[in-house]
Amino acid sequence: xxxxxxxxxxxxxxxxxxxxxxxxxxxxxxxxxxxxxxxxxxxxxxxxxxxxxxxxxxxxxxxxxxxxxxxxxxxxxxxxxxxxxxxxxxxxxxxxxxxxxxxxxxxxxxxxxxxxxxxxxxxxxxxxxxxxxxxxxxxxxxxxxxxxxxxxxxxxxxxxxxxxxxxxxxxxxxxxxxxxxxxxxxxxxxxxxxxxxxxxxxxxxxxxxxxxxxxxxxxxxxxxxxxxxxxxxxxxxxxxxxxxxxxxxxxxxxxxxxxxxxxxxxxxxxxxxxxxxxxxxxxxxxxxxxxxxxxxxxxxxxxxxxxxxxxxxxxxxxxxxxxxxxxxxxxxxxxxxxxxxxxxxxxxxxxxxxxxxxxxxxxxxxxxxxxxxxxxxxxxxxxxxxxxxxxxxxxxxxxxxxxxxxxxxxxxxxxxxxxxxxxxxxxxxxxxxxxxxxxxxxxxxxxxxxxxxxxxxxxxxxxxxxxxxxxxxxxxxxxxxxxxxxxxxxxxxxxxxxxxxxxxxxxxxxxxxxxxxxxxxxxxxxxxxxxxxxxxxxxxxxxxxxxxxxxxx
Ligand SMILES: Cc1cc2nc3c(=O)[nH]c(=O)nc-3n(C[C@H](O)[C@H](O)[C@H](O)COP(=O)(O)OP(=O)(O)OC[C@H]3O[C@@H](n4cnc5c(N)ncnc54)[C@H](O)[C@@H]3O)c2cc1C
Numbered sequence: 001x002x003x004x005x006x007x008x009x010x011x012x013x014x015x016x017x018x019x020x021x022x023x024x025x026x027x028x029x030x031x032x033x034x035x036x037x038x039x040x041x042x043x044x045x046x047x048x049x050x051x052x053x054x055x056x057x058x059x060x061x062x063x064x065x066x067x068x069x070x071x072x073x074x075x076x077x078x079x080x081x082x083x084x085x086x087x088x089x090x091x092x093x094x095x096x097x098x099x100x101x102x103x104x105x106x107x108x109x110x111x112x113x114x115x116x117x118x119x120x121x122x123x124x125x126x127x128x129x130x131x132x133x134x135x136x137x138x139x140x141x142x143x144x145x146x147x148x149x150x151x152x153x154x155x156x157x158x159x160x161x162x163x164x165x166x167x168x169x170x171x172x173x174x175x176x177x178x179x180x181x182x183x184x185x186x187x188x189x190x191x192x193x194x195x196x197x198x199x200x201x202x203x204x205x206x207x208x209x210x211x212x213x214x215x216x217x218x219x220x221x222x223x224x225x226x227x228x229x230x231x232x233x234x235x236x237x238x239x240x241x242x243x244x245x246x247x248x249x250x251x252x253x254x255x256x257x258x259x260x261x262x263x264x265x266x267x268x269x270x271x272x273x274x275x276x277x278x279x280x281x282x283x284x285x286x287x288x289x290x291x292x293x294x295x296x297x298x299x300x301x302x303x304x305x306x307x308x309x310x311x312x313x314x315x316x317x318x319x320x321x322x323x324x325x326x327x328x329x330x331x332x333x334x335x336x337x338x339x340x341x342x343x344x345x346x347x348x349x350x351x352x353x354x355x356x357x358x359x360x361x362x363x364x365x366x367x368x369x370x371x372x373x374x375x376x377x378x379x380x381x382x383x384x385x386x387x388x389x390x391x392x393x394x395x396x397x398x399x400x401x402x403x404x405x406x407x408x409x410x411x412x413x414x415x416x417x418x419x420x421x422x423x424x425x426x427x428x429x430x431x432x433x434x435x436x437x438x439x440x441x442x443x444x445x446x447x448x449x450x451x452x453x454x455x456x457x458x459x460x461x462x463x464x465x466x467x468x469x470x471x472x473x474x475x476x477x478x479x480x481x482x483x484x485x486x487x488x489x490x491x492x493x494x495x496x497x498x499x500x501x502x503x504x505x506x507x508x509x510x511x512x513x514x515x516x517x518x519x520x521x522x523x524x525x526x527x528x529x530x531x532x533x534x535x536x537x538x539x540x541x542x543x544x545x546x547x548x549x550x551x552x553x
Contacts, residue, residue: 001066010088013050013054015050016376020040023154028083031077031079031081031083035081036077036192042088044094044301047096048170048259052170055173056173056174059531072146072253073089073092074093074139077139078347080415081536082147083144088210088226092110092111093114096259097110099121102125105127112140112142114530115135115144116137125265129163130153130163131150131153132144133149133150133151134151134152134398135399144160145258146249148230150452150459151496152299154496155298156299159224160249161230162264164185164261165264166179167180169258170256170258171256172528181245184242199525200244201244204244207525214283220421222455224452226496226498226499227510228511228515229250230250231246231292234246251534253536256527269356272355273386274352274354274384274389275355276390277351278347278380279347279380283432285431288351300351301453302450303349303450304350304448305346307396308337308341310404311400312338330395352394354390400448400459414464415461415468417460419459420460422456423489423491424455424456426491434482437481437485444474445463445464447461468553472551487510501536505540505541505542520539
């Protein structure tokens with residue numbers, strides 16, 4: 001079946017639009033990764049019946065011999081190439097963007113709802129999903145669930161996997177079902193079904209039960225992980241329940257497409273105080289982290305001198321997006337940073353430990369206690385007593401990757417070692433080795449470092465001229481060297497951004513062949529024809545990386 005025939009077939013099958021104009025295909029050929037893939041068609045489903053019809057027709061075409069597949073897409077802010085495909089894009093933000101009911105401790109949502117709208121609705125009930133990513137202004141719920149996103153509050157609250165309760169999904173044969181926690185008796189009932197769903201329950205129960213020891217041994221022992229399939233999350237050790245929604249979370253649209261989610265929410269604390277640490281000697285970072293964590297900061301974030309210098313450069317642009325009053329007050333608050341840059345006094349690292357509590361006195365007390373605990377290290381520190389004062393630090397931290405994506409004289413923000421996680425206790429050994437390794441490549445790129453310092457999650461973003469073959473080559477040469485250090489430190493290759501095109505080929509290095517074989521079996525059980533986002537999570541190659549890296553800024 002050629003593209004023309006498939007388009008006609010899909011047009012007949014769905015209520016939503018099927019498009020292939022050049023402008024749409026160009027837009028859908030990019031996310032925020034360093035890759036490009038141009039799709040054949042883009043479909044905007046109107047509801048679950050449309051999603052089901054798309055999956056059925058693509059499956060039928062595949063069975064008839066066409067080399068077609070599909071990839072789900074929500075806001076397209078993925079940093080790994082997750083929503084990119086040469087097949088059919090199923091795009092959710094156009095129509096499937098309805099916010100559902102917000103209950104006393106949960107919310108229902110469709111995947112195309114932008115997080116900013118989701119949050120508006122939950123805050124009306126004084127509730128929040130605390131795993132929101134730094135891309136909170138531009139990302140949608142589809143990718144937040146499918147990437148198992150995390151963010152600045154993950155240190156205290158965990159990632160999206162903890163909050164996902166139920167997912168309405170379309171399976172690879174086009175059938176629809178609801179994945180939720182099943183008691184052992186309910187699981188046995190499901191296993192009796194003579195359908196794809198029944199087969200999934202039978203085979204996944206067997207796979208998880210028979211390989212329980214291997215799965216537990218290979219589960220990354222860090223505070224956050226988005227690599228591989230979360231086989232370790234399916235069976236709840238305390239309750240004995242079996243919930244496949246926990247496996248779909250983080251699977252990047254490779255096992256099922258989700259169309260409605262039930263997410264648990266928390267009541268956010270009302271008050272915050274921030275201890276800001278301006279650090280020049282990063283050798284004492286491990287000691288600082290060790291002393292800050294016992295005070296249980298809600299967030300413990302950081303950004304480096306390059307990030308701050310870039311932020312100062314783009315202050316006028318950042319302020320332009322705000323109202324006049326806010327722009328003036330924020331502009332004034334950035335004067336000290338501008339002076340730091342002008343006088344060459346930018347610290348190597350800025351650390352932000354934020355303490356949240358129900359009263360400002362308690363938040364402030366904990367910031368002060370942490371300040372006192374660090375006193376003998378003779379650091380340059382400051383306590384920001386309210387959220388207005390700490391806002392400028394959050395703006396720089398949250399905007400750090402977005403800032404890098406501005407036009408920087410042909411240099412491209414290239415996320416390929418962008419999401420490492422190591423146990424924080426490994427900093428003393430790990431950081432000098434990482435710095436030495438990055439220094440070897442200093443003729444190829446400069447880089448910024450920002451991240452969730454409290455849970456060992458570092459975002460390193462090199463700025464590169466990707467038009468040069470030798471620089472593109474560095475991506476494949478350096479990544480395994482960095483991952484080798486990360487794995488030896490007991491870490492993982494991705495804490496929240498996920499595997500996508502850029503990290504799937506490194507899964508054997510991280511998990512070993514036996515565990516990767518289980519990921520392969522999982523994929524075959526859910527999606528025997530591999531029509532859902534092939535090459536992500538399972539089957540991706542180094543050739544994919546080489547072929548699809550963009551070559552211009
Ligand atoms: C400036 C910036 C900062 C960022 N900061 C963070 C951060 O702090 N933490 C973090 O986790 N990430 C971060 N990201 C990456 C990205 O924004 C998040 O992972 C986000 O959750 C992706 O959401 P999206 O809707 O844009 O997903 P998309 O890019 O649309 O898709 C992401 C993946 O989800 C799949 N998918 C989408 N919808 C569905 C569906 N309905 N069913 C099945 N699969 C689906 C896609 O196929 C793809 O594999 C950042 C990105 C940028 C640009």
